[in-house]
Amino acid sequence: MSVLVYTESEQGTYKKVAFEVASYARAIADQLGTSVTAISINAEDPSLLGTYGVTRVLNVKDSKLDTFNAKSYAHVINQAAAEEGSKIVIVSSSADSKYLAPLLAIELKAGYASNVVALPTNLSPFTVKRTAFTNKAFNETSISTSIKLVGLSNNSFGIKEQATEAEVVNYAPSIPDNGVHVESVDKVTDKVTIADADIVVSGGRGLKGPENWGLIEDLAEVLGAATACSKPVSDLGWRPHGEHVGQTGKPVAANLYIAVGISGAIQHLAGINASKVKLVINTDPEAPFFKAADYGVVGDAFEVVPALIEKLKAFKAQNA
Numbered sequence: 001m002s003v004l005v006y007t008e009s010e011q012g013t014y015k016k017v018a019f020e021v022a023s024y025a026r027a028i029a030d031q032l033g034t035s036v037t038a039i040s041i042n043a044e045d046p047s048l049l050g051t052y053g054v055t056r057v058l059n060v061k062d063s064k065l066d067t068f069n070a071k072s073y074a075h076v077i078n079q080a081a082a083e084e085g086s087k088i089v090i091v092s093s094s095a096d097s098k099y100l101a102p103l104l105a106i107e108l109k110a111g112y113a114s115n116v117v118a119l120p121t122n123l124s125p126f127t128v129k130r131t132a133f134t135n136k137a138f139n140e141t142s143i144s145t146s147i148k149l150v151g152l153s154n155n156s157f158g159i160k161e162q163a164t165e166a167e168v169v170n171y172a173p174s175i176p177d178n179g180v181h182v183e184s185v186d187k188v189t190d191k192v193t194i195a196d197a198d199i200v201v202s203g204g205r206g207l208k209g210p211e212n213w214g215l216i217e218d219l220a221e222v223l224g225a226a227t228a229c230s231k232p233v234s235d236l237g238w239r240p241h242g243e244h245v246g247q248t249g250k251p252v253a254a255n256l257y258i259a260v261g262i263s264g265a266i267q268h269l270a271g272i273n274a275s276k277v278k279l280v281i282n283t284d285p286e287a288p289f290f291k292a293a294d295y296g297v298v299g300d301a302f303e304v305v306p307a308l309i310e311k312l313k314a315f316k317a318q319n320a
């Protein structure tokens with residue numbers, strides 16, 4: 001009765017969240033005194049999961065699963081859970097997993113707790129801490145079904161190494177034809193995506209116009225960060241809608257969120273509250289964002305950001 005964890009990959013490479021959910025599954029398995037099985041779909045190096053405490057990997061290689069499809073993936077994970085007799089199944093909070101989890105919960109006949117941020121506080125009844133009201137509060141949720149599905153919030157538990165010899169088993173579940181056939185996928189960009197980023201550099205209307213976005217991009221590049229923006233910035237067409245974060249945009253659960261020229265309206269904060277450290281750069285000392293910030297710089301973005309880039313470049317050169 002091992003804990004089952006779905007370890008996401010993209011084009012053969014595990015996503016960062018795969019190692020975080022594996023670490024979390026290991027910690028729950030330790031609480032229960034059991035092992036961890038990972039279900040891995042079309043990843044190139046499944047044995048890597050042993051680094052994060054996975055004892056067994058059900059390794060699926062099938063071109064029908066090359067493109068993510070929530071229904072097919074849910075079907076595969078459900079079969080893996082039955083195979084392992086798993087009563088606890090862990091997924092991440094990536095966009096794919098949030099789409100997949102409700103379908104999987106139906107297949108598993110499991111109660112599903114999303115946005116979980118910590119290890120269970122109680123195993124009987126199984127109780128977990130989750131964020132609520134767009135990250136403005138926490139609640140404790142008990143799952144009473146025999147099988148429990150846990151969606152771990154990104155960057156909430158962290159990646160923890162626990163070297164284990166992972167047994168990799170080839171696994172060939174039945175894969176239904178869902179009627180969708182993707183001919184090819186062209187990646188629009190190789191840039192770090194907001195969902196997977198450790199650091200996000202975000203710009204608001206204080207940047208004055210799209211012609212100034214080089215500042216945000218340069219800062220993101222030197223930090224290896226993803227770029228994002230406030231809603232008006234994407235509404236104005238300065239940046240693509242995919243970069244808009246907040247209540248009506250993408251959620252950001254990064255380790256560091258840098259907000260440049262963003263006022264910090266409640267609808268913006270709702271999307272970034274789950275980020276660990278928030279740095280705000282704004283000319284207005286009364287900007288509401290400073291109340292939510294861990295670090296604040298009252299200053300002009302056009303002076304502060306270039307100076308920050310210079311310092312970071314010098315620091316990197318010294319420590320190369």
Ligand SMILES: Cc1cc2nc3c(=O)[nH]c(=O)nc-3n(C[C@H](O)[C@H](O)[C@H](O)COP(=O)(O)OP(=O)(O)OC[C@H]3O[C@@H](n4cnc5c(N)ncnc54)[C@H](O)[C@@H]3O)c2cc1C
Pocket residue numbers: 203204205206207229230231232233244245246247248249260261262263264265266267268271281282283284287299300301302
């Ligand atoms: C239903 C609803 C949903 C919404 N959803 C979202 C959402 O998901 N995400 C979102 O972002 N917004 C959302 N909004 C809009 C939100 O209320 C704010 O209007 C928006 O976040 C403001 O964007 P901003 O901070 O970029 O612009 P502004 O409010 O115009 O703020 C610009 C900031 O830049 C500062 N500034 C100016 N010049 C400089 C300079 N040179 N250097 C540094 N700082 C400078 C200013 O002091 C100011 O604080 C929503 C609104 C509604 C009603």
